[in-house]
Amino acid sequence: MASQLRQLQSKACQATQFLSKHGTTYYKQLIEQNKQYIQEPATVEKCSELSKQLFYTRLASLPGRKESLQKELEYVKSLWKNRQDLKVEDAGIAALFGLECYCWFCVGEIAGRGFSITGYHV
Template sequence: MASKLNQLRGRTVEVSSFVAKNGGAYYKQLMEKNKQYIQDPPSVETCQLLANQLFYTRLASIPGRYEAFWKELDSVKQLLKRRNELKIEDAGIVALFGIECFAWFCAGEIVDEDLP
């Protein structure tokens, strides 16, 4: 156990020194590459305006997502109605969808446990 802790410490020192050495250059490169997304002047009011725009844009997209959800659910119902003529590809897609739903459920439970 102590050797694992020493390995972890050594790796942490390596990573922190790498970040200290290359972090500034990476930050500058990242900002230069994405300067079209930077709002000028950077003020609290500008940030609040952008936050409100994001919130209300997402709120406005709910009806479209709601409609898409029901279309997807209808297609699943149709698939279940004709399950006798189901191809192996369709069965694989259904299985992957079920696994994905289960994984999101598990991730939500894990996150929920970690929250205070």
């Protein structure tokens, strides 16, 4: 256990050294490549305007998303009506998707309880 801790500390130290040497260069390169997205001057008013644009753009996309969801639901309903014609592969994919959703729900519940299985903290 102690050797694993030393290895972890060593790797963390190496990562810190790498970031201290190359972090500034990476930051400058990233800003330079994406400077077309930077608003000058960055005022409170401009930030407020951009956040409103993002909010209302997302809000305006809801009808399209609703339409896509309705198409997906119609497809699932048609599959359910013709389930006797369903292939094993399709049923397997549906079962894996359901299992994945269930697992994400369980992981979310465990995370919500502070990563404890029973809900009691030790």
